[in-house]
Amino acid sequence: xxRITFLTGYYGSGKTELAINLAIQNQVDFVVDxxxxxxxxxxxxLEELLNEKGIEIIxxxxxxxxxxxxxxxxxxxxxxxxxxTKRAVYDLGGNDQGAKLxxxxxxxxxxxxxxxxxxxxxRTETDNADKIIQLINKIEGISGFKxxxxxxxxxxxxxxxxxxxxQGEKVLQTVSKxxxxxxxxxxxxxxxVIDDNLNVSGEALKLKLYFRKNWF
Amino acid sequence: MAKVLMKGNEAIxxxxxxxxxxAFYGYPITPQNEVPEYLSKHLLANxxxxxxxxxxxxxxxxxxxxxxxxxxxxxxSSSPGIALKQEGISYIAAAELPCVIVSVMRxxxxxxxIQPSQADYYQATRGGGNGDxxxxxxxxxxxxxxxxxxxxxxxxxxxxxxxxxxxxDGLIGQMMESVDFDKPVKERFLPEKDWATNGxxxxxxxxxxxxxxxxxxxxxxxxxxxxxxxxxxxxxxxxRYELINFDDPEYVIVAYGTMARICRSAIELLEKEGxxxxxxxxxxxxxxxxxxFAKIPDxxxxxxxxxxxxxxxxxxxxxxNNGKHKVGFFGRSGGMLPDPEEIVEAIKNFNERVVK
Numbered sequence: 001x002x003r004i005t006f007l008t009g010y011y012g013s014g015k016t017e018l019a020i021n022l023a024i025q026n027q028v029d030f031v032v033d034x035x036x037x038x039x040x041x042x043x044x045x046l047e048e049l050l051n052e053k054g055i056e057i058i059x060x061x062x063x064x065x066x067x068x069x070x071x072x073x074x075x076x077x078x079x080x081x082x083x084x085t086k087r088a089v090y091d092l093g094g095n096d097q098g099a100k101l102x103x104x105x106x107x108x109x110x111x112x113x114x115x116x117x118x119x120x121x122x123r124t125e126t127d128n129a130d131k132i133i134q135l136i137n138k139i140e141g142i143s144g145f146k147x148x149x150x151x152x153x154x155x156x157x158x159x160x161x162x163x164x165x166x167q168g169e170k171v172l173q174t175v176s177k178x179x180x181x182x183x184x185x186x187x188x189x190x191x192x193v194i195d196d197n198l199n200v201s202g203e204a205l206k207l208k209l210y211f212r213k214n215w216f
Numbered sequence: 217m218a219k220v221l222m223k224g225n226e227a228i229x230x231x232x233x234x235x236x237x238x239a240f241y242g243y244p245i246t247p248q249n250e251v252p253e254y255l256s257k258h259l260l261a262n263x264x265x266x267x268x269x270x271x272x273x274x275x276x277x278x279x280x281x282x283x284x285x286x287x288x289x290x291x292x293s294s295s296p297g298i299a300l301k302q303e304g305i306s307y308i309a310a311a312e313l314p315c316v317i318v319s320v321m322r323x324x325x326x327x328x329x330i331q332p333s334q335a336d337y338y339q340a341t342r343g344g345g346n347g348d349x350x351x352x353x354x355x356x357x358x359x360x361x362x363x364x365x366x367x368x369x370x371x372x373x374x375x376x377x378x379x380x381x382x383x384x385d386g387l388i389g390q391m392m393e394s395v396d397f398d399k400p401v402k403e404r405f406l407p408e409k410d411w412a413t414n415g416x417x418x419x420x421x422x423x424x425x426x427x428x429x430x431x432x433x434x435x436x437x438x439x440x441x442x443x444x445x446x447x448x449x450x451x452x453x454x455x456r457y458e459l460i461n462f463d464d465p466e467y468v469i470v471a472y473g474t475m476a477r478i479c480r481s482a483i484e485l486l487e488k489e490g491x492x493x494x495x496x497x498x499x500x501x502x503x504x505x506x507x508x509f510a511k512i513p514d515x516x517x518x519x520x521x522x523x524x525x526x527x528x529x530x531x532x533x534x535x536x537n538n539g540k541h542k543v544g545f546f547g548r549s550g551g552m553l554p555d556p557e558e559i560v561e562a563i564k565n566f567n568e569r570v571v572k
Contacts, residue, residue, distance in 0.1 A: 012223050012392055039246045039330050040390035122221040122394065156221055156394035215481040215556060216391055216474075 001026050002114040003087050004080065006102065007151075008139050009118035010126045011094020014153040016043050018118055018187060019091035020210050023055050030080040030088035033059040034101045036071040037093035041211045049210065073101070081108050096135070102143035114148045116184055119175075121154045121168040129174040136179065149184035150176060152201065157212075162194050169201055176201075219396050224389045225250030227359045228292065228318055228382070231366035233258060234397055237316075238287040239265035241278035243297060246330045247386035248320035251292040272297045276304030283313035284426035286412025288370050292318035294386070295336050296327055299344055305379060306345025310428035312411075312443075314373035316366070317351070317381045320389040321524075323551035331551025332386035332474060337528035340383045341502045348440050350447045351381045352454060353501040355472040359393040361499070368401040375404050376450060377411075383501065385524060387474045387553070450503055457505035458497040461487075465494030467563050468512050468541075470533050471522040472498045474553070479522055482559035493563055501529070506536040518542040518566050522559060525549050530569070542568040 005022065007015045016035065020043055023031045031050060033043040043050075044059035051057070058076045080088035092098045102115075117136060119126050126132050136147050154168020165188055172183050183201035188194060190206050198204075222230070229251045232240070240255045252268065259266040265282070269275035275291050282289040293301060298319045308315060321336045323329040340353045352372060356362040362384060369380040413424045430436040461483055471479045476497045486493045496508045512519065519541050521533045527545050537543055546562040548554045 012221070012226075038390075040386065120221060122219070124220050124222075127220075156219055157392060159219065159394040213555075215477045216387070 001028075001087070002112050003084070004090065004111055004113040005088070006090040006092060006113060006115045006145070007118055008092045008099045008115060008143075008147070009094065010120075010123055010135055011037060011098065012123055013094070013118045013120045013126065014155070014187070015094070015118045016041060016091050017207065017209060017211060018151060018153060018205075019043055019089045020046060020050070021187075021205065021207050023050070023089045024053055025205070026087070028055060028087040028089055030086060031055055031057050032077050032080060032088055032090045033057060034073065034077065034090055035093040035098065036073070036101070037095075037098050043091050046210055081105065081111060096138035096142040099139040099143040102145050106144060109145070114184070115143075115145050116149045116151050117147050118151045118153050119168065119172060121171045122156050122164065127171075129171055129178065132171070132175050133178060136175075147181060149182050152183055152186045155187070155189060160189055160192060162188070162192055162198070165192075165200070173201065219394045221392055221394050222359060223250055223392050224359050224362060224384065225320065226254045227363050227395055228366055228389070229254035229258070230397060231363040232290055232316070232370075233262070235316075235367040235370040236288050237264065237290050237370065239267070239282045239289045240291065241267050241269050241275040241282070241289070242291045242293060243269050243272045243275050245294045245297040247322055247332075247389050248292050248294045248318065250389070251318060251320075272300035273304065276301040276308075279315050280304055280308050280311070280313065280426075283308060283315045284311065284413045286409040286414050288314075288374070290316040290318065292320065294320045294322050295324050295333070295339075298336065298339060302339075302344035305351070306343065306347055306349055307428045308379050309345070309349035309351065310347060311426045312377040313379075313426060314370075314377050315379050316369045316373055317379055318366075319381055319383050321383065321385045323549065329551045330386065332524065332553065333549060333551055334385055334473060334475060334524035335526070335528065335549060336383070337501065337523070337525060340381050341504070341532070349443065350450070350502055351379050352376065352450055352503075353381045353383055354456070354499060355383045355501050356388070356499065357473050357476045357497065359388065359391070360395045360399070362388060363395055363397060364399055364401055365499075371401075371404045371406060372454065374406050374409070376446060378446065378450070383473070385474050386551075454500055455503045455505050455507065456499035457508045458499060459508065459511065460495040460497060461492070462494040462511065463492075464513060465492050465516060467491070467493045467517055467566060468519045469493060469495040469522055469559070469563075470498070470519060470529070471495060472501065472529065475522050475524050478554060478556055479559055481556035482563070485556055485560050486563060491563065498529075504532045504536065509536040509540075512541060516541055518544055518568065520544045520546055520563060520566060522546045522562075524553070527569075542566075545569045
């Protein structure tokens with residue numbers, strides 16, 4: 001993983017769960033929550049858990065009062081970018097609107113970064129290659145940053161089977177070929193039983209669902 | 217359409233489209249904003265009407281007008297927004313016009329907060345509007361159930377010429393589940409809307425009027441009696457509930473919506489400890505499933521009402537129970553969700569709620 005990883009994607013594609021998983025598994029220093037779109041299930045809700053693991057959370061909310069519904073962004077979000085010894089995952093809000101927040105990093109194009117597009121093909125707005133490419137174009141246009149890779153996060157939550165993951169991979173391979181972007185990660189929920197010989201594109205990322213309680 | 221992953225609010229919007237909605241009028245409020253967002257994109261694209269009104273009051277009166285013209289209409293909002301709509305809702309019920317109102321509850325009172333709550337049970341079933349009127353109220357517990365009920369609600373509203381409210385909390389609005397939009401719903405025979413104010417082409421010389429003003433007290437009482445007869449038919453035909461783990465339970469939980477989901481997990485935990493607990497899950501809140509309470513075994517030790525409020529459905533439980541069993545209460549409010557373990561404790565330390 002690059003020093004700075006931005007996660008973008010259609011809203012509801014699983015960016016926040018992925019951000020938390022990537023941060024914990026790669027022991028980064030910061031998770032930066034730039035989601036000003038969603039009112040619920042934001043990474044700031046997991047502040048305690050992340051702090052225990054030595055990860056600091058920088059949130060777009062004032063003093064992490066997580067239930068504020070305001071498009072407020074802390075200046076602290078520049079810290080990880082400016083301090084080149086630190087590694088961070090930036091969790092953007094959904095769609096091109098969410099990616100708009102990248103505009104403020106216009107002066108930092110030279111930093112070592114990845115902008116990864118999280119895709120779940122079971123979200124109707126990204127269920128085929130054309131729609132995904134359209135979304136990439138919109139995100140690149142509005143953010144001024146190039147998408148550098150793809151994450152296959154195709155799932156139906158508790159109903160997911162490995163076939164669903166592979167169905168997503170097929171769609172993303174088409175995108176990959178057309179745009180010359182690699183699939184960097186394939187996420188697989190830890191409860192899914194998989195064959196040891198299974199080969200997926202990129203790194204297989206075992207996903208723990210931190211937001212999901214056992215009753216939903 | 218195969219299974220897809222949807223957020224509750226998006227699913228409400230798409231289910232409305234599948235249910236044949238012609239027009240949506242609303243005003244933004246968290247945590248239901250994805251409903252209008254989705255509809256703004258997809259209704260207009262399909263040649264239907266989407267209109268963001270200047271206020272909730274304006275929106276509900278637009279619903280009144282469009283429903284009067286015989287169209288399938290809906291609005292959606294959250295707690296304080298639904299409060300603002302009450303006047304219009306009473307007018308629509310009085311004029312016997314069909315529409316669907318989606319209420320995605322958040323913490324109250326007042327502006328409250330944006331986290332999930334069930335503190336608008338009174339608002340939905342008792343009405344904040346004036347007069348002897350009733351909404352037909354459904355409170356689904358999953359996104360799939362929300363979709364099925366949304367699709368059917370337009371038919372139910374048309375059938376009874378009455379507003380139907382689909383009542384969920386912010387969690388169901390915001391969470392995601394894999395769902396199927398093609399599950400068939402009950403088909404109903406729906407008569408022509410010969411009362412609609414859509415011109416005199418089909419009845420030359422006779423104008424239809426949608427109105428709630430009735431200054432002759434005799435006629436107004438007759439209208440009220442007619443409405444009560446209609447509500448009684450609804451009570452007879454439209455009760456919905458689910459009985460869970462009802463094989464000789466020691467205690468019975470009564471819970472709906474998100475709280476019912478939490479209670480399901482609590483029931484499993486209690487089962488492991490050898491305590492058998494059943495659940496009545498009301499799906500229709502009006503009509504309230506009173507008959508379900510007759511199925512509680514005589515020797516059951518008590519009924520625990522669980523709500524994300526300080527105790528509102530509790531009133532209906534006390535009425536339905538009619539003094540037969542001890543009734544206790546567990547509630548969280550303000551947007552706080554309990555863990556199943558808290559319900560387990562409440563059952564283990566069951567206390568009768570003493571009403572002073």
